[in-house]
Amino acid sequence: MSINIKDSQDVYKDAGENVTFVTLNLKRKDLDQEHDVISEFADMSNSIINSMRIRNQNDQLAVAWGFSSDAWDYLFPNANKPKELEPFKDIKGPKYTAPATEGDLFFHVRAKTEAVVYEVMDQFMDILRPITTVVDETHGFRYLEGRAIIGFIDGTENPAGVESMDYTLIDSDEDPDFANGSYAFSQKYMHNMHAWKNLPTDEQEKTIGRRKFSDRELDDDEKSPNAHNIVSKDERDGVEHKIVRMNVPFSNPSKDKTGTYFIGYSKSWEITHNMLTNMFTKSDRLLDFSTPVSGTLFFIPSKTVLDQIAEGELY
Template sequence: MVMDPNKAQDVWKDAGEHVQFTVLELKREDQAKDQEAIQEFVDRFQAITRSLRIRDNKGNLKVSLGFSNAAWDYLFPNAPKPKELEDYETLTGPKYEMPAVKGDLFIHVRANDEAVVYEFMAQLMNFIKDITTVVDETKGFRYFEGRAIIGFIDGTENPEPQDAADYAIIGDEDPQFVNGSYAFAQKWRHQMDIWNKLTTEDQEKAVGRKKFSDLELSEQEKFKNAHNVASQATIDGVEQKIVRMNVPYSDPASDNTGTYFIGYARHWNVTKKMLENMLEKNDYLLSFSDILGGQLFFIPSRPLLDQIAEGEFK
């Protein structure tokens, strides 16, 4: 079966202006009831998306819905499973760790207008709130010029838009789940006082790029644990890529500022390798950040969502 990006969810498009990430956990009080509720929820998810794209045809609404490995086993116990779907477990390096958190359902919404994001989630939660609890709900935003909250252009290492689908969407290596994707969601909280005390020159060495122009520094100019060095993943001599749609979040008055990292990938092992390298090389960004948690989710293709909604996938 040939990959068709038009049959994928929104896993390779732009990061958006107004963004919301929601992670839910199933209460698991009645499996049969939960399975029926998920069928309706998935159906409504698609219907609400279509409706809001008509209501605000310039809103640029993009959405994706995913299931963790634990949710997959619970909701679809007799169905096949994507080859690389697994429980994300805490990764530990010499100095830092990337903790895992619980999470069954992952919802990623972005649009040009915050009202569209709100309306989508407000309608959607009517069909899922009774069987779930909220693990995390984070509102993100596009910072100036698409920069990360630490002031640097984000996403420079992403593949070109015309090539992105090849890195984000599963192909014929897993034909039952073609046009799906692996999403890794991870929430970082930054100690901005520490970061802001660094000189611009040291910040550039820490990231590996110029702050204003985004030009990459030479290897000699960077810190050995610069972010764009530590986060690289090479497999069989080939540098690998994923599609990142990271966004800042902040509650300035309570000093709660960070980055919501979201990486969509054709292969989970590529993202995992990047995370392991960041830990092994003590990525400089970890020195002033706390990672609050992360989890892996599988993002089904739109045709597979239809099968789930129709009760054909159990």
């Protein structure tokens, strides 16, 4: 197994204090122009990031961006393609559906201060605006104690620190052309916060499968049969396969709209897809309070691949 952290984008656990997720579509009006702009952006984006890190050294800027399957096919029709990059398709369960939604380019920018996030995304869009339209822009924040907006501690099952790279980065033995890249699945949920807040704490705990304040896992006989931490796993042949996941709260309180933006990074899309399939086919109890409104798979290229794009080598 061989991975190189220095060659990867920021696909580790770091939800940040302030977060922006942006999904764009290519206009598909002038392929030559779009090639030129994407090449320029692949070249300039790292400089923008590095400059901001020098100017604001304490703000812990982290950025990941990439392409959907449709975008890859359009921009790089003659190039090899990441093995598991495909269009996400609806996952239909007996009660709920994980919808597939459009998107060509995806950006996940986070930092301690909102000004840094703004400045980076603003500079990105100065380059990309002529060839793109906006599908979605969501601004998230770190909730109290880093909890999910539903009040539970988030991400305790995540691989920690450098170990997380073993779960997010593609191995050179598995897909050598795309080593150190990652698959990113983005999914936006809207919550029925009134129903959730009116649920007694012990029922909330049964829904999640953990204690709300201590985060200790409940015994199996205490959980709902379809508790979130049971059905959201990918367990095969006695082995639990993990990804790095982040749940980022967002809200417009005056409009009574509150939700969670889920981003999952993995070295294998199959793992994330199995988790999602389990959640929806087994009617995850949390879905009684959380409605997915988007879902798109993206590939986050390594810096090596971004250099190839910048040099026009993939077209």
